Amino acid sequence: MTEELQPLSKTKLKQLAKEIEKLGQRLTEMGDNQFAQLEMPDDVREEVVLARETVGRGSHKRQIKHLAGVLRKQDEVVEQIQRQLDALDQVTGGEKRQFHKLEDLRDRLCDAATFQQAFDEMIELVPQIDRNGIARLARSVQQHADKRAAREIFRRLRDEMEKG
Secondary structure, eight states: OOOOOOOOOHHHHHHHHHHHHHHHHHHHHSOHHHHHHOOOOHHHHHHHHHHHHOOSHHHHHHHHHHHHHHHHTOHHHHHHHHHHHHHHHHHHHHHHHHHHHHHHHHHHHTSTTTHHHHHHHHHHHOTTSOHHHHHHHHHHHHHHOOHHHHHHHHHHHHHHHHHO
16 A cells, blocks of 8 residues: 655644744854854855844844745755754753853862862862862862852863863
8 A cells, every 4th residue: 555645734834934934043143153163055154144144123034034935945955954053052062061060060169068079079080180279279269258269160170171
């Protein structure tokens, strides 16, 4: 038995069009560095750049709709861009998790009750870090609520994690 391919319903077509429009909106709102990393055909890139540069609210919305129309005609380009955006999201998510992990470690180092356990964990994570400097900064935070020292602990942890 062979099944005939059914045409998509009007509702499904509208949903797909809305998703492509959201993709176009996302492309216009992302940062310049991330946008520059994306690979896409020149005609699509020109349309996205034009939409990014259009400033009037109404004209910007029209330009997004035009961009979505261009994208709807190129399914493989939409899939390629979506894969690249998903990969960027994974990288960004990993960076956020790393950032929160370092914040948590810094906060535990700055708390006298959890300092020793956090200090041991820090040595395991980044054995090359300046232990005496971190301990001195943590004491400053614990005794004087020194926010500058807390920021310095975070900076040193981040820099050492990036090195190795």
